[in-house]
Amino acid sequence: MSLLDAVLGKQNADMVAKLAQSVGIDQSDAQNIVRQLLPAVSRGIKSNATSGEGLQGLLNALQTGSHERYIDHPEALQEETAKADGNAILSHIFGSKDVSRNVAAHAAQETGADTGIVKQLLPLVAAVVMGALSKQTSGKTLSADSAQNYGQAEANSSGNWITSFLDADKDGDITDDLLNLAKKFF
Numbered sequence: 615m616s617l618l619d620a621v622l623g624k625q626n627a628d629m630v631a632k633l634a635q636s637v638g639i640d641q642s643d644a645q646n647i648v649r650q651l652l653p654a655v656s657r658g659i660k661s662n663a664t665s666g667e668g669l670q671g672l673l674n675a676l677q678t679g680s681h682e683r684y685i686d687h688p689e690a691l692q693e694e695t696a697k698a699d700g701n702a703i704l705s706h707i708f709g710s711k712d713v714s715r716n717v718a719a720h721a722a723q724e725t726g727a728d729t730g731i732v733k734q735l736l737p738l739v740a741a742v743v744m745g746a747l748s749k750q751t752s753g754k755t756l757s758a759d760s761a762q763n764y765g766q767a768e769a770n771s772s773g774n775w776i777t778s779f780l781d782a783d784k785d786g787d788i789t790d791d792l793l794n795l796a797k798k799f800f
Contacts, residue, residue, distance in 0.1 A: 629685075630648060632688040632689055632691045632692060633648065633688075633738055636692045636696075636734075636735075637731050637735055639727075639731055646727070647721055647735050648735070651739045652739065654720075655707070655740050655743050658707035659707050668706075671706055675703070675744065676748050679744065680748075681744040683745065684696065684744075685745040697738065699737075700736070700737025701737045703737070703740040704736065714733075715733070717736060719732075
């Protein structure tokens with residue numbers, strides 16, 4: 615299962631509706647914005663997971679963050695904690711608020727949406743992506759300790775699993791996978 619399947623699959627039909635409600639826009643506008651944000655967030659996670667330290671942080675967050683609640687209960691996206699969780703995720707994967715602002719500005723430019731609305735949605739999209747990854751990793755023995763104990767080979771293996779999850783057609787590029795699946799649902 616790819617990341618987009620996990621985030622936008624039929625079982626999550628009200629996800630975009632809850633995202634739209636949380637920032638006060640209509641569902642079609644939210645869909646367009648999510649289409650622009652998902653590839654950037656996924657690339658950030660993939661890039662972050664290629665370093666041992668980044669992978670360790672990601673695995674720890676997946677293990678302890680309870681992010682799957684955003685998939686299981688999309689109404690949780692309307693809680694203030696969802697924004698805080700999403701901002702923490704963005705800080706970790708992008709490293710600075712400037713990168714997050716640039717991602718939001720680019721998505722706003724591409725969609726014609728207000729930059730302020732996109733900035734509000736970006737952390738929520740990050741929380742949803744982590745929720746999808748968390749659900750996919752539940753039951754798997756991926757941990758920061760295993761990456762540390764088994765050295766770089768183990769870290770590379772876990773990083774490859776995450777990359778594989780993000781790259782459905784295994785062509786080394788996740789952008790096309792995200793856009794193709796998004797088109798099916800929007």
